[in-house]
Amino acid sequence: MVRTPEELDLMRISGKLLASVFDTLDQEDLTGLSTMQINDLVDRFITNDLQARPASKGQYDYAYVLNCSVNNVVCHGKPSDSAVLRSGDIVNLDVTLEKNGFIADSSKTYVIGEVHARAHRLVRAAEGAMWSGIKQVRLGATLGDVGYAIQRFARKQGYAAVREYCGHGIGREMHEEPQVLNYGQARPGFDAPRGHGVHRRADGQ
Incomplete structure (x- = not known):
């Protein structure tokens, strides 16, 4: 919207x-x-x-x-x-x-x-994955680009992206379109609205 x-x-x-x-x-x-x-x-x-x-x-x-x-x-x-x-x-x-x-x-x-050091590493990796997705948000980008960047970063760190939950749009309602997945393929997906960013929650990360 x-x-x-x-x-x-x-x-x-x-x-x-x-x-x-x-x-x-x-x-x-x-x-x-x-x-x-x-x-x-x-x-x-x-x-x-x-x-x-x-x-x-x-x-x-x-x-x-x-x-x-x-x-x-x-x-x-x-x-x-x-x-x-x-x-x-x-x-x-x-x-x-x-x-x-x-x-x-x-x-x-x-x-x-x-x-434990493993917990610190998990937290840092999750934050890095989030920022990798955010950095994809630009004119002409798609939600596939965002999900792919998150998934790719997580895999490089030795983790898997959570597929059972996703980010979402927000505004006057708490959950609005579009859904923002933590995985995907570069290019496919809905086009990001011109001039606007994509909101992504970091649940569980």
């Missing part, structure tokens, strides 16, 4: 607010916190400090403001009082918010305390 300049400005506002959520989490020592405590912290910050709406809460009867995916959970893990983060864990926090009718959606993986 092609957005008007006014709509894009509103989307940028939502995106900047969401970035501030992760800035706040960056300053927190997550060691010893339950994923439910993190959920409640983010809920208060979005609602009270940002005067925005946690977009995940109530979506498809979901009761929480984020997904907390610990260690081998790929994505969409639910917050829990019993899931306490310990040194050696990695956790992906997937957060959404809505402001002025537009939704922003992103995630970030946090390394808790001292983790």
